[in-house]
Amino acid sequence: MIVTTRAGERMTKRVTRRRLETNERLLDAAEQAFAEYGFHGVSIAELCTRAGYTTGAFYSNYSSKSELFLALFTRRSAVVLKQLGDALDEAIVSEHPMAAFVELASAVDEETRTWFLISTEFTLHAIRNPEAAEALARHDAAMRAAIAELLAPLLATARSKVPLKDPDMLMRLVVAVREGGLAQSLVEPGALPHGELERRFLPTLLGGHG
The missing domain is CATH 1.10.10 (Arc Repressor Mutant, subunit A)
Structure with a gap:
């Protein structure tokens, strides 16, 4: 013993x-x-x-910088999920929950900018490196699943214009709008204010005023 x-x-x-x-x-x-x-x-x-x-x-x-990045991804994911949860709690009691949530969730601060730079760098690395791509894809999938689960109550009551039977595909679309808009607004902040694409199109896409 x-x-x-x-x-x-x-x-x-x-x-x-x-x-x-x-x-x-x-x-x-x-x-x-x-x-x-x-x-x-x-x-x-x-x-x-x-x-x-x-x-x-x-x-x-x-064992490598790639593994270190993925640990950063995990840490950042926890922060983002907490922010989204807080935004959902505030938005769900508003008159127009979906629009309110998108407004809150589309905010950009210095940490958002920093992480966008880091994640974009690693994404380019992963595109060139199959092993890194496979690891990043697993982490991305887990994050999309967590966000879909978090937003399920909100999406279930919304008049969505896209099918909800495939939440992963829906989350891919949301991420594409979010990250694509962020990239453009960082390059052209005067022409495209932070969060403008999300605020203008996601509420309608995901269900109007819900």
């Missing part, structure tokens, strides 16, 4: 906490560096220097 001592438990907790802190610092450093220099513009050694660690710390957590 193996007995875990209290001292052993305290040591495990310290190691786990230290590992979590190391991971968060690596993710923070990667987010900043990828946004500034691009996915291929910064080395693992440079990422570690930014985070204050050696490359050994990196490889104890990740």
Whole structure:
């Protein structure tokens, strides 16, 4: 029989906490560096220097920059889902829930811009790299499924102009409008204000005033 001592438990907790802190610092450093220099513009050694660690710390957590990006994706997904959930809670009690939700969900802040730069860089990498593409596709699919589940009550009561029997395809369309509009507005902010395409077309597409 193996007995875990209290001292052993305290040591495990310290190691786990230290590992979590190391991971968060690596993710923070990667987010900043990828946004500034691009996915291929910064080395693992440079990422570690930014985070204050050696490359050994990196490889104890990740096997590659691609794996690190996917961890960033997971962290960012949790933030986005929380934001969408808060927007849904506020919109669902309004007079026009769908329009209100789109208005709230289409907001763009500096974090949105930063993540768009990072994700676009990695998407280009994935297009050229089948292994990275397969991993990104899995993460994208999981995110679309989570958003579809979150929005299911809202979509069920809306007068949608597209079939709801294929929620994944619907989410692909929403993502295309969102990311395509964001790309254009970042290039031409004067001609296309942030969120304009979403606010103008998604409420009608997804069900008018619901």
